[in-house]
Amino acid sequence: MRLAVIFILTLAAWNAQSAEYVIDTRGAHASIWFKVKHIGISWVTGEFRHFDGRFTWDPENPAASSVSVRIDPSSVDTNHAERDRHIRGADYLDVKNFPEAKFVSTRVVAKDQDTATIYGDLTLHGKTREIAIDASLVGKGKDPWGGYRAGFEGEAVIRPEEFGFAIPMTDTVHLLLLVEGVRQG
Helix, strand or coil, X not given: CHHHHHHHHHHHHHHXXXXXXXXXXXXXXXXXXXXEEECCCEEEEEEECCEEEEEEECCCCHHHCEEEEEECHHHEECCCHHHHHHHHCCCCCCCCCCCCEEEEEEEEEEXXXXXXXXXXXXXXXXXXXXXXXXXXXXXEEECCCCCEEEEEEEEEEECHHHHCCCECCECCEEEEEEEEEEECC
16 A cells, blocks of 8 residues: 555656647747758758647656657758759658658657757658657746747757668758747646
């Protein structure tokens, strides 16, 4: 009986610290940006305009946090319509056959109170591979509408060939993730 009471109190304490957040894409307070070397000379930048997701965050125990994001790869935007059509096509993202990409965290390794590495499975172009996102807390607090928000930024590097396609003259894509979440409940 005593063990059950301790378990319940521990669970209640964990739930008091951990909170679930919805990524605020409706308010345009989140972005998934990327940059890719262009013929070894400069960078092409772009973003995925349509995605949604959730995360749990426990500021007292960041390792107990988690992230889940769904991305519409057809929403890729590099500010160049012809290039975007090519990226959506069979040579790259092949959105006709792979209409969704997603990231689901598998573990969070805290570096300190405000930074962590988020490991998880990225599914892109029909292939799932583990990636690591170096993330840091940008800020947290009450918003003007009576809610509570937390904002994070993260960076990752992926290799397209691991997902079944190649980009000429480069083997990496750099991701910049800017995420603001609205606490639920």
